[in-house]
Amino acid sequence: MSTSEQKTIYLKDYTVPEFLISKTELHFDLSADKTLVNSRLNIYRNPDCKKTNPDLVLMGEELTLIDLKVDGERLHPEHYTLDDKTLTIHNPSARFVLEISNHINPSTNTALSGLYKSNTMLCTQCEAEGFRRITWFLDRPDVMSIFSVTMVADKDEYPVLLSNGNRTGSPNIALADNKHAARWHDPFPKPSYLFALVAGDLACLKDSFTTCSGREVALEVYVEEHDLDKTSHAMQSLKNAMRWDEQAFGREYDLDIYMIVAVSHFNMGAMENKGLNIFNTKYVLASEKTATDADFENVEAVIGHEYFHNWSGNRVTCRDWFQLSLKEGFTVFRDQQFTAHQTSEAVKRIKDVNMLRTHQFAEDAGPLSHPIRPSSFVEINNFYTLTIYEKGAEVVRMLHTLLGETGFRKGCDLYFERYDGQAVTTEDFVTALEDANNANFEQFKQWYSQAGTPTVTVTTSYNQNEKTYTVSFEQHNNSPSTQADKEPLVIPIRLGLLDDNGKELNLHGEQTSTVLELTKAEQSFTFTDINTEPTPSILRGFSAPIKLQQTLSIEQKIHLFQHDKDAFNRWEAGQNCLSYFIFKTIDAIQNHHKVPPLPDELVGTFRAILQQPLADLAYQSLLLSLPSKAYLAEQMSTIDIDALYQAHRIVKQTLASSLQDLWLAHYHANHHVGAGTDSQSIAQRSFKNLCLDYLMALETDEVRSMCIQQFETARNMTDQIAALAELSHLDTSINVSYFDAFYQQWKNEDLVIDKWFALQACSETTDALHSVKKLTQHPDFDMKTPNRVRSVIGAFATANPLHFNAIDGSGYEFVADNILLLDSINPQVAARLANSLSHWKKFDSTRQQLIKAQLSRIQAHTPLSKDVSEIVSRSLTA
Structure with missing residues (x-):
């Protein structure tokens, strides 16, 4: 798609909808290859619309029309117009019932928008404009309707049938031909983007929550059977969020049931569909063996986020x-x-x-x-x-x-x-x-x-x-x-x-x-x-x-780092001190000057913090952490990625060697932490692994052996991943054996293998790009699975700036190749990947030309989705 073919939508052009839908009745005869959708829409002219006798224009994509009726009468073709984006009913009355029958094919829907297949289940994603891939509708957020849904499916293939709202009648209504049905009704009007449907053979963790007014709400978390043991944290997180929202915002839940479903194929993190939240498995599944401390926190945060959307x-x-x-x-x-x-x-x-x-x-x-x-x-x-x-x-x-x-x-x-x-x-x-x-x-x-x-x-x-x-x-x-x-x-x-x-x-x-x-x-x-x-x-x-x-002197920055009572600004002062010396080191490298030493006052402040551990070890870990390379790069007028990495390493090695005994003592003092997820254990692991990171900068055999021992004996995923991350940067064949061992240990856990992929994609070893290309040929890599794409290509493009920005342009070319490949499969994921090429002005002239060449190559490709075309066009014309 060329830029001229893109239709730009403007806020200033907003007009109220010509029609509204008071009631939506949906009937699904579900099948992975051919789902029949029957909709019955009670439509009326919007009294706030001033247009005279407007046509009704419904949105629809990738749909096969079977039948069309108005007030029970089949509509003659001359009374409607159908194209690949819209269904237009000409000269409709002010109030009428529209019935539509259409077919869709969930199994070929690799865009993961609308109704699609994920492993053996069927599920939906309708935000922002996915409902139009289910049936023709006024698919815009200001058209809110009461939805009633009937789902019919093979009872062996899809024993669980879920939709928004409350169940009406029996969960399983027996029908002929080994089929069964379920009915759902949502009493609250909602836009179509909040519609949800799930059908599959799923296991369920059940619980309940009593609201502040005394109502009992059924809570259900649905996953594939083999993941049921990883759902307890998600359930507790949901209950925590429900209680907190009552106390902090006075918001009480309103339906009889709240459901979460974990889906392997999902473009986003999760979706807040009314009463039926559909989640990326990454933000539901967590056990002490398979999830890191960060995973546990993210699960609770995202579950809270989607619940608060209610x-x-x-x-x-x-x-x-x-x-x-x-x-x-x-x-x-x-x-x-x-x-x-x-x-x-x-x-x-x-x-x-x-x-x-x-x-x-x-x-x-x-x-x-x-x-x-x-x-x-x-x-x-x-x-x-x-x-x-x-x-x-x-x-x-x-x-x-x-x-x-x-x-x-x-x-x-x-x-x-x-x-x-x-x-x-x-x-x-x-x-x-x-x-x-x-x-x-x-x-x-x-x-x-x-x-x-x-x-x-x-x-x-x-x-x-x-x-x-x-x-x-x-x-x-x-x-x-x-x-x-x-x-x-x-x-x-x-x-x-x-x-x-x-x-x-x-x-x-x-x-x-x-x-x-x-x-x-x-x-x-x-x-x-x-x-x-x-x-x-x-x-x-x-x-x-x-x-x-x-303008603060380095002495003032250190003073704030030592004494500021505001937790954020104390951390910020430390970051400012460290950034100052990293940038001075970069300048020395670029001008071939002697690298300036870290002042004794700064090293002494680090020493004092290490000698007098804080009550909040998680905060102490942040106080002692170096600014990230990505944050430092954002502050540079022209990014010199090689000098940045070198300077960052020099400052880390200086702090590591100056305080080696303290790093080592704290590592051993906090090393034998159980696998618990209580805040103290999490904080100790955070602090311990920070110590390991500094010690590994010393590049000694002793520390390397310590890291290997942590990897081999870890009792939780946080410690094992932290050790493997350190080993991943070793420019030696020794790290291959540890990645192989990790894969063999966790090859049946998809989310853990995502971590395995990502660590290799972020490796700083000299042959990193070659390794990443090999990963895309791995039997477990699947271009149709967004989590897998993000763990390999996305991780390389966004979290491995050293090799993504290689001076020969090979990193840019690799990512551009995969954007073009992805665009025909999943334009949303491809567009997000294209964002990685948008910051070309931050680099030197050589890299600028290399990036622009890849953007131009993508732009010239035909066909190109409007998702990717918009990102590339804006990147090039800015």
Whole structure:
């Protein structure tokens, strides 16, 4: 598809639907090769539509029409028009019943959108526009209908039949020819993107939950039989999320049953379909043997996220897809708060910000930059981005900061009450918060329409005579976005001041931290009764998604690293110190100068933290971690990937050798941790494996033997994977035997083999690309399975920058080859992979030309999906 053939959809062109559907009755005769779908739609003209006698235009793709009736009468062909995208009924009456019969083929649906086959089960994915691949419909989020579903299938092949809502009658209604049926009814109106269906031979873990009003809700987690022993954590996570949402947001579950189904083939992480959440197996299955500590946390977070959508996305949904962050940004904020409550608030905040600044900031600075409420798109699947989700959550967090806990809760209560059962906009959400608190967020709303990451420059001055300290801010946005001049944003800046002894100064009464509200391009704030010049701690808790530029001496950074009481800013100060010396090392390498030493004060701070372990070992692990290479690369005006890797290694080796005895002592002290998933065991493993990572930088036989022993004797997946990850970078044939052993141990566990693939794809060994190409020929690699594609090709493109950005262009060519191969199988996955080629302007001229050549090769390919075409076109024209 050429750029000229792409149809761009604009927010400004939104119009209300001409027709609405009050009731949708669906009947499925299920088969993997030929499913019959009968729909009965009660349709009426939308009273808010001002068009006179409009035609009814229904969306549909990959459908075979069998029959079409209006009010019981077969429709003559002259009264409708059918093409490959739409079914148009000409001159319909104001209110009528439309009956449609059509066939679909789930087994050939490799796009995994609509109804498709995953292993032996049938399942659906309808967000964003998958329902039109099931039957013709008004497939848009502002058309909400009451759904009733009847499913008929072979009772041996598909003994479990699930859909949205509550079961009506018996779960299994016996029919002739070894078939059975099940009926479901969802009493809450929903858009078609929330429809779900699952049919298969599945095992079920059952439990229940009693809501705050005393209602008992049945809980069911469905998986393939061999995975049933990995579901208890998912069930407990669901119950944790239900209880937390009642307490934190006053949201009670509304149906009689809540179901989760784990699916092997899934384009995303999970889907919040009303009452029937369909999940990627990666975010359901977890046992101490097969899942890492990170997996356990991710399962709970994603289960919480999809459950929280029941209100922030389902009961109140988005009017159109430009409003996607209305449900996703808000719900990410909710799931972040939930995980912080369940684990460590400091650790969770650092992890979230680290990911945001590493990846979303890069998205904001590149050709795919867009506001959290985009103004246009070609393919909506391309806008399920970090900007929509993660930056969207940060914008909600700023509203929470400005209103405070109580005010924010009041606003959310009003939002849910006012818009229950409706499809609304981001403007409606912010207005509800305003109205509940008598606030004015008119200027704040610009966060939704302006692309890019604001930069805030800070200068300070101290008047010794008047004992005043002034902090001045200047905000600007140099995003490459094509938007016109950007207006100043409302930016909350949380700030504290430290004296020379590290003591926090009182700013307002007993308060040692305050929130400054920036509203102008330039703004100053003056603090009085400041007896000595302090060290400022600015943007505490990362109170706004901005780039902060301030001139602090290395001594001040170390001072904050040693003393800051704000957990985020203390970690941030350490990262700033380490980044400073890594960049100085890069400069020395590039100019062939002597590498500068790390200052004794910085090494001494590390030593002090190691000598006096913190109560929160997970936080201590983050304090002592080096900035990631990806985060450092995002800060470079021109990425020198080879110098970056070399400098990162030098700084790590310096800290490893300077503190070798302490790293070793802590490794042994925390090594014999059981396989438990309690927070203390998780923290000890995190700290222990950080020590191992530093020690492996020493490249000694003793440490290597220690790492091998950990791999061979590990009693949990976290320790085994951590050891194998270290061994994966050894440029020696010895690591092959450990990968072979790991494969033989876990070859029947798909999610573990995904890790096995990914570790090899991320290897820094010299023949890494050759190994990755061999992995794509492995019997267990399947281009039709998104998790497998992400674990090999995706991991190489996004998590192995050293070899992906090889100077000969071989990494780019390999990824481009697979984008073209994937595009005909699964355009959504191919488009996400194409994102890896979008940041070409960050590299030197040689690599720029190599990347652009591959983008041009992809663009010239025919046919090309609009998913990939949009990404490539925007990347090249930016």
